[in-house]
Amino acid sequence: MVDTVGVVGLGLIGGSLARRLAAGGTRVVAWNHRPHPYAQAEADGIVCARDLRELMDAAPDVVVLCNPLKAMPSVLAALAPLLAQNPRVTLTDVGSVKGVVREQVREAGLEACYVGAHPMAGNELSGWSAADAHLFDDALWAVTVEEDTEYRRFFDVASMITQHVGNRLIVLDDETHDKAAAMISHMPHVVSTALINELTANPDRNIAAALSAGCWRDMTRVALTDPDRTRAMVEEDAVNVEVLLRRMAARLTDMADWLHDADASQVRGFFAEGDPFRRYKSAIAHSDSFANRELEIPESGWQQALLFSARRGEAIIGFVHLRQAIIQVRPSV
Amino acid sequence: MVDTVGVVGLGLIGGSLARRLAAGGTRVVAWNHRPHPYAQAEADGIVCARDLRELMDAAPDVVVLCNPLKAMPSVLAALAPLLAQNPRVTLTDVGSVKGVVREQVREAGLEACYVGAHPMAGNELSGWSAADAHLFDDALWAVTVEEDTEYRRFFDVASMITQHVGNRLIVLDDETHDKAAAMISHMPHVVSTALINELTANPDRNIAAALSAGCWRDMTRVALTDPDRTRAMVEEDAVNVEVLLRRMAARLTDMADWLHDADASQVRGFFAEGDPFRRYKSAIAHSDSFANRELEIPESGWQQALLFSARRGEAIIGFVHLRQAIIQVRPSV
Structure with a gap:
C-alpha cells in the first residue's frame, strides 16, 4: 500500500513526478538540494522538507531518487541511517541507466530495500521550471529487479506507477534494461x-544548415540538449553503447x-x-485500443x-490483487 | 515576368505547390499522369490539362516538373517538341538531387531553358491527398544554375519562388547542392x-520498442517514410552519400x-x-527577425x-529590379 511518496530532487523529472502525484491526490513529500522551488512546489500541494531526515519523518512508503547520478553517493549516504530506522520504506529511482545505480545502492548497503525504475519521459529541458505533470502522460516505466528483490517492494513501486502516476510498466533486469536503453536512446544520442x-566540420555548413528541413531537425534534436547530461548518460552505459x-x-x-x-x-x-519495425509502428498507429488481460504472477x-x-x-497497467496483474497486450515487432 | 505557372505532376509537392500558387492568385495550369485529382484541383482554382500539349497551350512562363524522377525521360521527351515551339518558357523541377535531373534534361536537349530547383519542403506522406499549400510555409528553395545558365531564366524561377510562392531561395551549382543535401537529408535518411x-535485429526488440520515447521517435521518423522513395533519393546522390x-x-x-x-x-x-551548430540554432531561435539588405547582382x-x-x-527574399536582390542575412554556423 502506498499512501505517501517521497521525491528526492525537484528537477525536470522529479518535479514533474511530484506535481503529477500531488495533482492526482497522492501525498508527496519532497526535498531539493537547493530549496528555491519550494514556494511553487508547496502551492502545488507538495510538502517540502528541509532535509532528508524531515522527508523520512513524513513516513513515505516509497522514496524516489530523482537527483543527478553524481549526487547519488552523498544522497545514499545521508539516507542509509534513516532507512535503517524505517526498514519498510522502499527505495527507487528514475535514472536512465540501471546497472550503475544499483551498484551505488549496493555500496551504500541499501540493496535490500531497492527496486530500480526508469520512466520513459523527458524532453530537452531541465530543472523545476520545466517540470510538468503532463510529461508523464502515457509514459511507460521500466522497473528493474534482481533474483533477490522482495516481491512486496516491487509491488509498492509498481502500485505507485500504475495507481498513483497512472502509467504502464514492464519488468526487466538491469542488464536487459541498459542494453535496450542503449538501443533506443543512448546510442542514438551519440x-x-x-x-x-x-x-x-563541413566547409559548406552554412548552405547545408540553410537547406536543412524536417529530417535534419528531427535527427539532431537530441544533439541540441545539454551535451553534459548526454555524455554522462552515455558514459554510464558505455559498454552497451560501444x-x-x-x-x-x-x-x-x-x-x-x-x-x-x-x-x-x-x-x-x-x-x-x-x-x-515499420509494420509494428503502423499496427500501433492503427490500434484504437489494446487488449487487456490478467496475468497471474507466480x-x-x-x-x-x-x-x-x-x-x-x-x-x-494495474493489479487485481497482489499476485494478479492487469496487462495490456500491444503488437510485437 | 511570371503570370502563369505550369505544374507537371500533382503529388505531394506538385499538388502543394499548385494549391499554394492558386491560393495566392497565380494562374496555374497542371497536368497529372492520372487525372484523378482533377475535380478537387479545379475546385481549388487550378486549370487542369488533358495532356502536356494542352498544358503548354495555356502559355505558362515557367513549367515546374514535379513528377517522379523515373517518369522524367518520358515527360521530357513529350515536352521537348512543345518547348521547341515555345522557346521563352523556362523549365524547372523540384527534385531532391540536382545532378541527375540536369543530366536527363541535357539528354532531352532542353538544357538551354532549364534552371534546377529544390524546395526544402515535404513530409512523410505522399500523393495529392496529402497536398497542402502550407507545406511551403517559410520554405527555402535551392536554385541550381550553371556557367551558361541564362540570367533571365534564373530570374523567372526566382521570381516565381519569392513573389508567387512567397519563399526564400539560395543559388548553388548542382554539385554543391547535392553534397549539402547528402549532408542534411540523404545520408541522415540512411x-x-x-x-x-x-x-x-535486436533479440529484445519488443522491450526496446516499448521503452522508446521522443529520441527514438524523432530519429526514426524518416525511416518510416516510403523506403522506395528514400532509396531512389539515396541512389541518385550515391557518390556524396557514400x-x-x-x-x-x-x-x-x-x-x-x-x-x-x-x-x-x-x-x-x-x-x-x-x-x-548548437550556438547557431540558439541564435536562430532567439532571432525575432533577420536583417535584410540589398545585393547588386553582377x-x-x-x-x-x-x-x-x-x-x-x-x-x-525578393527583387528590387532585375539585377538588385533583397537578401535576408541569417546567423552563420
Whole structure:
C-alpha cells in the first residue's frame, strides 16, 4: 500500500513526478538540494522538507531518487541511517541507466530495500521550471529487479506507477534494461551528436544548415540538449553503447560499399530490413485500443515470468490483487 | 515576368505547390499522369490539362516538373517538341538531387531553358491527398544554375519562388547542392534506416520498442517514410552519400574506441565538437527577425556572386529590379 511518496530532487523529472502525484491526490513529500522551488512546489500541494531526515519523518512508503547520478553517493549516504530506522520504506529511482545505480545502492548497503525504475519521459529541458505533470502522460516505466528483490517492494513501486502516476510498466533486469536503453536512446544520442559534428566540420555548413528541413531537425534534436547530461548518460552505459556504435558503423560502411558498387539488390535489402519495425509502428498507429488481460504472477520466479511478459510486448497497467496483474497486450515487432 | 505557372505532376509537392500558387492568385495550369485529382484541383482554382500539349497551350512562363524522377525521360521527351515551339518558357523541377535531373534534361536537349530547383519542403506522406499549400510555409528553395545558365531564366524561377510562392531561395551549382543535401537529408535518411534495422535485429526488440520515447521517435521518423522513395533519393546522390556514410562510420568507431578506453577527454571533445551548430540554432531561435539588405547582382559571374552569398548564410527574399536582390542575412554556423 502506498499512501505517501517521497521525491528526492525537484528537477525536470522529479518535479514533474511530484506535481503529477500531488495533482492526482497522492501525498508527496519532497526535498531539493537547493530549496528555491519550494514556494511553487508547496502551492502545488507538495510538502517540502528541509532535509532528508524531515522527508523520512513524513513516513513515505516509497522514496524516489530523482537527483543527478553524481549526487547519488552523498544522497545514499545521508539516507542509509534513516532507512535503517524505517526498514519498510522502499527505495527507487528514475535514472536512465540501471546497472550503475544499483551498484551505488549496493555500496551504500541499501540493496535490500531497492527496486530500480526508469520512466520513459523527458524532453530537452531541465530543472523545476520545466517540470510538468503532463510529461508523464502515457509514459511507460521500466522497473528493474534482481533474483533477490522482495516481491512486496516491487509491488509498492509498481502500485505507485500504475495507481498513483497512472502509467504502464514492464519488468526487466538491469542488464536487459541498459542494453535496450542503449538501443533506443543512448546510442542514438551519440549518432545525433555525430551528425551535428559532421555538419560543423563541413566547409559548406552554412548552405547545408540553410537547406536543412524536417529530417535534419528531427535527427539532431537530441544533439541540441545539454551535451553534459548526454555524455554522462552515455558514459554510464558505455559498454552497451560501444557495442551498438560498432554495429551501426558496420551497417553504414556496408551501405557505403553497396552504393559504391551500385549493388541495387543489397541497397534494396538495406531499405527492406526494417520492415518489421515499420509494420509494428503502423499496427500501433492503427490500434484504437489494446487488449487487456490478467496475468497471474507466480511466487517463485516472478522476475522471469514478468521479463517474458515484457518480451511478448505486454505491459502491466494495474493489479487485481497482489499476485494478479492487469496487462495490456500491444503488437510485437 | 511570371503570370502563369505550369505544374507537371500533382503529388505531394506538385499538388502543394499548385494549391499554394492558386491560393495566392497565380494562374496555374497542371497536368497529372492520372487525372484523378482533377475535380478537387479545379475546385481549388487550378486549370487542369488533358495532356502536356494542352498544358503548354495555356502559355505558362515557367513549367515546374514535379513528377517522379523515373517518369522524367518520358515527360521530357513529350515536352521537348512543345518547348521547341515555345522557346521563352523556362523549365524547372523540384527534385531532391540536382545532378541527375540536369543530366536527363541535357539528354532531352532542353538544357538551354532549364534552371534546377529544390524546395526544402515535404513530409512523410505522399500523393495529392496529402497536398497542402502550407507545406511551403517559410520554405527555402535551392536554385541550381550553371556557367551558361541564362540570367533571365534564373530570374523567372526566382521570381516565381519569392513573389508567387512567397519563399526564400539560395543559388548553388548542382554539385554543391547535392553534397549539402547528402549532408542534411540523404545520408541522415540512411542513418535513420540503419537505426530501425538495428532494432529489428535486436533479440529484445519488443522491450526496446516499448521503452522508446521522443529520441527514438524523432530519429526514426524518416525511416518510416516510403523506403522506395528514400532509396531512389539515396541512389541518385550515391557518390556524396557514400563519402558521408564512411565519415559517420569513422566518427562512431572513434567514439566506440574512446568509450572502450574510458578516454574522458576524447569523449568530452566529441560532445563539444558540435557547439558551433548548437550556438547557431540558439541564435536562430532567439532571432525575432533577420536583417535584410540589398545585393547588386553582377552581369558577369552572377552565379559565383550568388553562391558566395549563400555561403555567407544569406538568402534571396525578393527583387528590387532585375539585377538588385533583397537578401535576408541569417546567423552563420
